[in-house]
Amino acid sequence: MTAGAGGAAVTLAPYAPARHRDLLAAWVEAPHVARWWGPPEARREIVAEAPLEHGALIEMDGRPVGYICWQRPTQAELAEAGLESLRTDMRDPDALIDIDLCIGEAAALGQGAGSAALRQLAERLLAEGFERLMLATSVENAATQRAARRAGFRPARRFCEDWYGEMWLFLRDAEAG
Numbered sequence: 103m104t105a106g107a108g109g110a111a112v113t114l115a116p117y118a119p120a121r122h123r124d125l126l127a128a129w130v131e132a133p134h135v136a137r138w139w140g141p142p143e144a145r146r147e148i149v150a151e152a153p154l155e156h157g158a159l160i161e162m163d164g165r166p167v168g169y170i171c172w173q174r175p176t177q178a179e180l181a182e183a184g185l186e187s188l189r190t191d192m193r194d195p196d197a198l199i200d201i202d203l204c205i206g207e208a209a210a211l212g213q214g215a216g217s218a219a220l221r222q223l224a225e226r227l228l229a230e231g232f233e234r235l236m237l238a239t240s241v242e243n244a245a246t247q248r249a250a251r252r253a254g255f256r257p258a259r260r261f262c263e264d265w266y267g268e269m270w271l272f273l274r275d276a277e278a279g
Contacts, residue, residue: 112218114158117169122159126152126169129206138243139204140265148202160205160219167210168203170219172227175200175236184261185271188236197233203246216246220253224274233276241268 117126129135130145139145155173159166175198180186189195201223205216224235237255239246247257247270255272263269 110162110213112215113161114219114222115161117153117157117159119152123149125166129169129204132206134208135204135206138240144265160215162210162213162215167207167215168205170203170223172199172201172223174198183263192233194233197231199227199232199235201235201237216249217252220249224253228276235274237272238269240266241270
């Protein structure tokens, strides 16, 4: 558990597709989320595939306010985005994790839930032995960029992704803590 900006307890809770899929579907269609999560077909695919590899609900004081998921990107996915070099300096190329974050409840925006959830997940993944964590967000998504920085991620470079346009890549490496 970590406290959000207003002192609310932020926790990661298990994501159960049968129970939570409708909630996630509503969140990714909310205007403040949809603009960052691609065209409608991409958002439908995200909901259908959730939790991708692993996923969790973000809760504030026990109330679901968002979703965070993580997966190992394939070499093809990295190459498509021009990010194949991310694995070249790693001891274990399979120790790279890609994280996606969504604060679905508009009332929870700006309350520190995103950075607290990212920090919790990063600490857990690094403790499990993953070497490098990555998060990509639109160059226009200042809120996610702030959350990433507060959670110990550093901006690494800009790149372009077909569906999403210009993106910032944020990294957090095990050595950096």
